[in-house]
Structures are given as C-alpha cells and as structure tokens.
Amino acid sequence: MSYVHSLTIALQESSLNIICAYETVSDVNAQLKKARMAVDGTHANWWDKAVAMVSTVDTEPSMPRVCARQTHRDNAFAVSPSDYFKKAVTILMLDELCGHLDAKFEKHQQIVVKGLSLIPENIAAHPEKSRLAALAFAEQCQDDLLNGHSLATFSAELNRWCDNAVTSSEKVHTFVTGSVHSTCKV
Known part of the structure; x- marks a missing residue:
C-alpha cells in the first residue's frame, strides 16, 4: 500500500499547492485502478509479502472455514488461501480505496x-x-x-x-x- 502511504505524506506538506495535491490524488487513483485491473499480479505480489511475513513467526496461511451463511465476514468460495484472500480482501480493498478517492475528489x-x-x-x-x-x-x-x-x-x-x-x-x-x-x- 505504498500508493496511499506516499499520498498521505505528500498531502501533509505545508508547502504543497492544492493543484499539485489534486494531481497527486489523481495519479494515485489511476495507479490503484491499474492495480485493480491487474488484480492477479497485484494480489500475487502482496500475497508473497504476507507469506514471507508470517513465515518469520512459524505460521502458515490458512483460510477461515466456509459455511452456508456467514454474517461477520466474507464467505467467498475458494480452493486455496491465496484465492480466498484475493476475493475477500484484495479486490474489495482496491474497490473501496478507488471508490473513496472518486467520492472525495470528484x-x-x-x-x-x-x-x-x-x-x-x-x-x-x-x-x-x-x-x-x-x-x-x-x-x-x-x-x-x-x-x-x-x-x-x-x-x-x-x-x-x-x-x-x-x-x-x-x-x-x-x-x-x-x-x-x-x-x-x-
């Protein structure tokens, strides 16, 4: 999520011109939309980083059990933990970020x-x-x-x-x- 991190830091600068700020937001939004269009590659990159992080504490990635009705989390059918988190986290997070940026900066x-x-x-x-x-x-x-x-x-x-x-x-x-x-x- 280096996209949002760099945007947050840039928008906090007191010397930032509002026109430059809007251009920065537009650039970040465009990058997030590209990441959403190429969600397989984006998710694979993020998944590899997550697996490397949890392997340092001897934990193996797993997905929650799936049942007929789920009220407290996504109930996406998947054959692997990577596929589950792609459907339940990556896609939803990218859509949410793009939607919020579009709504705030119309x-x-x-x-x-x-x-x-x-x-x-x-x-x-x-x-x-x-x-x-x-x-x-x-x-x-x-x-x-x-x-x-x-x-x-x-x-x-x-x-x-x-x-x-x-x-x-x-x-x-x-x-x-x-x-x-x-x-x-x-």
Missing part, C-alpha cells in the same frame, strides 16, 4: 481547482501547464465564467497574461486588476 471539483491555475504565482511557476488548466477550466465553466465574451477572447487574454507572468510578477499583479478582471465575472 471530477467537477478537479475542474474547479483548475481555476486556481489563474493565480499569478501558479502561472509564473508553470506557465504552459497553467495555461492548459485555465483553458480547460474556462471551457467547463464557460456559461458562468465569461461575461458575454467568447472563449477565444479569454484565450487571447490568458496568453497575454501568461507571457507577462513569465516576464515579471509585478506586471501580472497590475494585469490582474486590469483586463482579465473585466473579462471575467467577479
């Missing part, structure tokens, strides 16, 4: 976070990445964002803004209060 939230790429500091740090994110945000929120202006007008203003951000952060500050402010509803 697609529309990620689109709104892309609007933060319009912050001058983000543009100065990553001009091309910020430009693409801001355009994606403007496309998704076109009805709410643009005040009678077209997306092409917004794109032209954004290009000017990004070019100025790379040149000078002071120019960006005066530019924010100028033309982009009048282009967008505030």
Whole structure:
C-alpha cells in the first residue's frame, strides 16, 4: 500500500499547492485502478509479502472455514488461501480505496481547482501547464465564467497574461486588476 502511504505524506506538506495535491490524488487513483485491473499480479505480489511475513513467526496461511451463511465476514468460495484472500480482501480493498478517492475528489471539483491555475504565482511557476488548466477550466465553466465574451477572447487574454507572468510578477499583479478582471465575472 505504498500508493496511499506516499499520498498521505505528500498531502501533509505545508508547502504543497492544492493543484499539485489534486494531481497527486489523481495519479494515485489511476495507479490503484491499474492495480485493480491487474488484480492477479497485484494480489500475487502482496500475497508473497504476507507469506514471507508470517513465515518469520512459524505460521502458515490458512483460510477461515466456509459455511452456508456467514454474517461477520466474507464467505467467498475458494480452493486455496491465496484465492480466498484475493476475493475477500484484495479486490474489495482496491474497490473501496478507488471508490473513496472518486467520492472525495470528484471530477467537477478537479475542474474547479483548475481555476486556481489563474493565480499569478501558479502561472509564473508553470506557465504552459497553467495555461492548459485555465483553458480547460474556462471551457467547463464557460456559461458562468465569461461575461458575454467568447472563449477565444479569454484565450487571447490568458496568453497575454501568461507571457507577462513569465516576464515579471509585478506586471501580472497590475494585469490582474486590469483586463482579465473585466473579462471575467467577479
């Protein structure tokens, strides 16, 4: 579960930008979904580590007995302990993790976070990445964002803004209060 461990550590950094945090969550979620699609290989890797761990205390992996009705744990039919834990633990855990990440970091939230790429500091740090994110945000929120202006007008203003951000952060500050402010509803 190194996926979640690295995500937890990354999200606790005080200097982490929220846009980078959302990208990190998206990357981890994509990795978990890949692991779920290749569940046989994922489970085999985890199973080997678990067997090595329990062998240090002279324990052999086993599965609980299966009966007609089970109310306190999964009752997955399996021919081996590995197969049982793949059905009862690995698949369910990966599905649960992906489901929770999808629920907590929904697609529309990620689109709104892309609007933060319009912050001058983000543009100065990553001009091309910020430009693409801001355009994606403007496309998704076109009805709410643009005040009678077209997306092409917004794109032209954004290009000017990004070019100025790379040149000078002071120019960006005066530019924010100028033309982009009048282009967008505030």
